[in-house]
Amino acid sequence: MELVQNSLFDEKSSCETISKKFIVKDVFFNNGIVNLYQFLQDNSFDIEFEFQSNYLELEYKDEKIYFEILNKFLKDKKIVSFNEKNKRIFFDMKQKQFTQTNKINIKNGGNNDSKNSLIRFHIDDLGISQKELFQKEKLYKSKYDNHDKDDFKIEKCYYDKSKNEIYVLSTLDEHIERFSSYLVKNDFLVLNSSIHNFEDGQKNFHDMLKISKEYNIDKWEALIYWFGTKVQHYFNYSFFIYPNSSSLEALDIFKYDLQISDEKESFKDSSGNTVEPNTNINFYEQLKKDEIFNTYFYISKSDVEFELKFFMYLFSKIYHIEEEYEKANKKRKKLKERIYNALQEITFVTYVEDGTFKKSLNEYTKAYQLIRFFEKIKEADLFTYFADIFVIFYKSQGSKEVNVNYQKWCKGLLEFKELRKYYYLASFNILKNDSKSFGKNLFEFEKLYLKNIMGEKNMNIHEKSKILGDSIGYFCAQLGDKDLLFKLRNVKNYKQLLSYFKDLKFASLKHGEKARFSKEFNESLEEVLNVLENEWEIVRDYIAIYAIDKYKATNYRNKMKKEGK
Numbered sequence: 336m337e338l339v340q341n342s343l344f345d346e347k348s349s350c351e352t353i354s355k356k357f358i359v360k361d362v363f364f365n366n367g368i369v370n371l372y373q374f375l376q377d378n379s380f381d382i383e384f385e386f387q388s389n390y391l392e393l394e395y396k397d398e399k400i401y402f403e404i405l406n407k408f409l410k411d412k413k414i415v416s417f418n419e420k421n422k423r424i425f426f427d428m429k430q431k432q433f434t435q436t437n438k439i440n441i442k443n444g445g446n447n448d449s450k451n452s453l454i455r456f457h458i459d460d461l462g463i464s465q466k467e468l469f470q471k472e473k474l475y476k477s478k479y480d481n482h483d484k485d486d487f488k489i490e491k492c493y494y495d496k497s498k499n500e501i502y503v504l505s506t507l508d509e510h511i512e513r514f515s516s517y518l519v520k521n522d523f524l525v526l527n528s529s530i531h532n533f534e535d536g537q538k539n540f541h542d543m544l545k546i547s548k549e550y551n552i553d554k555w556e557a558l559i560y561w562f563g564t565k566v567q568h569y570f571n572y573s574f575f576i577y578p579n580s581s582s583l584e585a586l587d588i589f590k591y592d593l594q595i596s597d598e599k600e601s602f603k604d605s606s607g608n609t610v611e612p613n614t615n616i617n618f619y620e621q622l623k624k625d626e627i628f629n630t631y632f633y634i635s636k637s638d639v640e641f642e643l644k645f646f647m648y649l650f651s652k653i654y655h656i657e658e659e660y661e662k663a664n665k666k667r668k669k670l671k672e673r674i675y676n677a678l679q680e681i682t683f684v685t686y687v688e689d690g691t692f693k694k695s696l697n698e699y700t701k702a703y704q705l706i707r708f709f710e711k712i713k714e715a716d717l718f719t720y721f722a723d724i725f726v727i728f729y730k731s732q733g734s735k736e737v738n739v740n741y742q743k744w745c746k747g748l749l750e751f752k753e754l755r756k757y758y759y760l761a762s763f764n765i766l767k768n769d770s771k772s773f774g775k776n777l778f779e780f781e782k783l784y785l786k787n788i789m790g791e792k793n794m795n796i797h798e799k800s801k802i803l804g805d806s807i808g809y810f811c812a813q814l815g816d817k818d819l820l821f822k823l824r825n826v827k828n829y830k831q832l833l834s835y836f837k838d839l840k841f842a843s844l845k846h847g848e849k850a851r852f853s854k855e856f857n858e859s860l861e862e863v864l865n866v867l868e869n870e871w872e873i874v875r876d877y878i879a880i881y882a883i884d885k886y887k888a889t890n891y892r893n894k895m896k897k898e899g900k
Contacts, residue, residue: 367563
């Protein structure tokens with residue numbers, strides 16, 4: 336059965352060339368232009384196109400090319416597809432009988448969309464008489480035991496009660512043609528949810544575009560928006576990131592070279608289980624190259640957490656270019672240069688699970704500095720540990736609690752602020768909940784952060800406080816008492832910290848056989864006391880962080896010794 340695309344755009348071929356030019360607009364339109372350009376490159380259509388930094392121009396001779404592009408898009412993106420799980424009744428015109436086969440599925444569409452993708456014929460055009468058709472109904476009922484169920488009733492096969500039209504078995508291409516004709520009835524379309532799919536309906540989307548809700552757009556502009564926003568229903572995402580740029584060439588390079596997808600990603604973890612992190616970035620496929628396998632890392636709970644992981648993804652992509660082009664120095668250098676140049680012109684818009692859009696500014700400065708820092712921790716073999724920190728924060732509080740401290744740590748790192756206080760708060764949660772501690776690598780990580788991000792600020796205090804914290808934590812573990820650790824949390828000023836050190840001295844004298852305060856400890860304490868009046872909070876925080884970590888590590892070792900392991 337052959338269908339002719341029915342629409343207002345069916346025209347006879349003309350020698351006259353039609354030209355359409357699309358210029359830079361909003362984030363969705365820009366992504367649509369780039370996606371369409373890449374789509375035209377990958378497919379063969381009778382259309383000429385020119386792609387420049389600020390526009391895409393199309394030239395064609397027949398308006399039917401519009402539907403050829405739209406139909407291929409609907410098929411490739413599985414926006415119109417057969418439902419493999421559910422069936423319904425159709426009339427098979429070739430076999431002249433009623434049958435049951437797969438329903439048609441419209442991704443993100445409603446019942447009306449599905450209904451308008453079905454093809455119906457007048458019963459006079461079926462090639463059999465009404466009497467024969469009645470016999471076919473009886474035959475169908477005798478063949479299928481489920482004929483009285485809703486989707487399989489004879490009545491379901493007819494368009495209306497008059498039974499003048501009947502739904503016929505069709506190919507996927509025929510369903511797609513029918514649906515696209517229903518979708519595009521006019522030269523101008525209302526910019527509504529048939530074109531975009533955002534959770535909060537119209538308001539936020541139109542705010543981003545700065546246009547009226549009643550605004551009508553040319554059908555070709557609608558096509559661009561389909562390519563930019565129609566791929567998924569966004570309320571199924573936790574976070575969806577849109578790169579954007581006033582330079583279409585930069586956006587194309589960025590999306591193509593870094594494989595930024597517009598579709599929901601999933602991955603199989605190390606146990607072979609399928610995980611859906613509800614985002615369009617396949618972090619796992621890339622970051623597993625850095626030996627980051629913990630599934631918890633790949634589930635983001637906030638936009639700042641997602642953004643920080645996205646920069647890790649960018650770094651890993653750029654870093655591993657060197658491995659992929661190890662023997663092709665010129666190609667490797669050129670590709671890295673392309674990406675860095677493109678990154679200078681890229682900003683990001685993140686659609687988050689509450690139905691809002693988060694804009695990020697000054698991305699190049701932020702990305703460049705983060706990537707340089709990630710290079711340092713990669714060289715120190717701490718990049719995988721950095722991913723562990725996410726999981727440690729994540730597990731430091733109960734799963735039903737909103738981990739505000741975790742979110743603040745992510746935000747602080749993105750803004751290149753001091754991170755000490757977030758480790759401090761998390762450490763006491765770790766102690767309380769007996770979750771995984773930060774471990775010995777935190778000291779080296781924080782040292783690199785202070786050196787490369789904070790301009791070497793507080794590096795000496797950090798080092799001396801680590802020595803103090805280690806000794807205090809070991810002492811508490813030998814005593815089997817957390818009291819001295821929790822007392823640190825109650826220190827609110829300089830004088831209270833001085834009192835704490837006096838209590839520590841008293842406890843060490845009382846339990847001299849279990850105290851292990853070395854010459855290095857005493858020297859470090861002396862140095863710290865010299866700056867304590869002004870820097871007491873920094874000293875307290877670092878001591879607590881490393882004391883709790885040493886306490887847990889020593890307890891674990893003591894337990895293993897007792898068990899003979």
